Amino acid sequence: MLLATMLLSGIVIAQPKPTLQTRPAAKPAATAPATVLPSEDTVNSFLFQMFGYDPTITWKVTDIRPSEVPGLAEVSIVITNAQGANANRLLVSSDGKHAIAGDVLPFGAKPFEDARVKLEQGVNGSAKGPAKAPVLIVEFSDMQCPHCRKAAPLVEQLLALEPDAHFVFQNFPLPAHNWAEKAAGYVDCVGQASNDAVWKFISKTFDEQDNINAANADEKLKAIATASGVNADDIAACSTKPDTKARVEASIALGKSVGVTGTPTLFINGRNASGASVEAQKKIADFAASQK
DSSP states (O other), rough: OOOOOOOOOOOOOOOOOOTTTOOOOOOOOOOOOOOOOOHHHHHHHHHHHHHHTTTTTTEEEEEEEOOSTTOOOOEEEEEEETOOOEEEEEETTTTTTEEEESOOOOSSSSHHHHHHHHHHHHOOEEESSSSSSSOOEEEETTTHHHHHHHHHHHHHHOOOOOOOOSSEEEOOOOTOOSSSSHHHHHHHHHHHHHHHHHHHHHHHHTTTTGGOOOOTTHHHHHHHHHHSSHHHHHHHHHSHHHHHHHHHHHHHHHHTTTHHHHOOOETTTTOOOOOOOHHHHHHHHHHHHHHH
């Protein structure tokens, strides 16, 4: 994915202080430019022009909303080809004539602070490690996501290297996956029932991922719940309750608020460290701890 870099700058010109007689009337404070959202039809037409030449490529528009950058709309898309489904993000200008593909980097003296605070205050998933730790590691994951399955042992390696870190697993089921949302409900409920069982449930579900589909998801997930040491019927009933759905939706909203567009996404004290090697993630964690 193309990394988008945006530089926002302003110039202030110093002027002599006017006298009382000539002081101009105060001007209203500048307001942020209004964000104009493109329609879903427009986005689909754009994507057709981009990818219509290849019938093996399909897409789904999953969200259109104002971005964290004033005046730009954020369009979330899942693009599927022979290699699988991938989440993508476009930032669209208010005139509807330009789009930026890729990431918007946080900037400032403490660029990751906003995300760190949002995560510290908003996480609601299963957790392990010291509660009051200098390092908070948060993973947004989808139980149907093959990339999440591959990343799981790497996350465990990182946690073994960082035993003093606090780790939280957050549900982020992707719309393109047909049993991920159901599995997220099971993860939430198993976690509510037993913090020991939930890690077994997550691991076993990843192991069984290829054998689960939309038709047999309940049967398979209940069997995994039983094997993990919890009451499968209770978990299945819990997974459909409104408060369970609300917790999953809150987790998705939290992820979106810190820029999550796909899974797995891993944050270390608010810094998106997805895609980095375990060695690099350990260095980031150690550096984050030293900043405390």
